[in-house]
Amino acid sequence: MRPLIETKAFPQSLNGEVARVVSRLVHEEDHQGSGNFCVQVQGELLEIPNRLHYRSTLLDHAIEGSELSHQISACLGTRHHDGFVRQRCLERLLPVRQPWVVPYVVALLGEYVLPIIMLIEAHSRSDELGLYGEFLARNTQYLKKTERRVMSYWDAYHRHPYPQYAQYPGFLAMSALKNAANSAAATIDTDLSNRGVNA
Structure with a gap:
């Protein structure tokens, strides 16, 4: 085994x-x-x-x-x-x-299968991204790595259907997740400041 x-x-x-x-x-x-x-x-x-x-x-x-x-x-x-x-x-x-489910979903965004990316993009339009924002705010290097992968796979596989990167579902989902991460980071910083802890 x-x-x-x-x-x-x-x-x-x-x-x-x-x-x-x-x-x-x-x-x-x-x-x-x-x-x-x-x-x-x-x-x-x-x-x-x-x-x-x-x-x-x-x-x-x-x-x-x-x-x-x-x-x-x-x-x-x-x-x-x-x-x-x-x-x-x-x-x-x-x-x-x-x-603990969040990193498994985010990891798929940094891959190349378009139907999967489209599912995540549709989900990213919801108002329930709090867990995603908190996860990414605490894993900033992973966020940057995933963002690079999204752009790389668009460039390699998805330029034809989406000539403009800003129209690509992976970019749209990534933008929504980054916004959620920025909101979560502000909340984390405020909480730490209120407790007298340096961020």
Whole structure:
């Protein structure tokens, strides 16, 4: 059995549930993904895999429902090597209001699959971006990295349908998330000042 890297991708309080979810998804012949990215979520460092290799049939079954195990499965599914699987998992996650879900959604914005980017752009038009703003305000380097990736993938793959970068759904979503991050940063700075703490 391969090392259980997925537990590092969620808050420690979810370790038991993550282990149970992964035990139902992983087979001995499956190989784990390579590389990860690190972000802070509510003071915890999460190490989220860049890509994971599960059998899509098992994953499709695992994301059916709205319980915690289904949400964890959908998060892991956003790192799947198949873009169609990532899209199905994203559709399950967008209504979920949990801080640990946010980095999985944001990561997809920095990829190249246009239907996924369009889903995130539509979601970014909502008034419920508070968790996204707080996450990005506390992960400014990750925000900058994602923004660079959005522009790079537009330049490489999506210039033809969107000649102007300002019309590209990835840019529109990124702009909305940056605005949310700026609002959250102002709130964080005000809170720290009120408590007499240097930001």
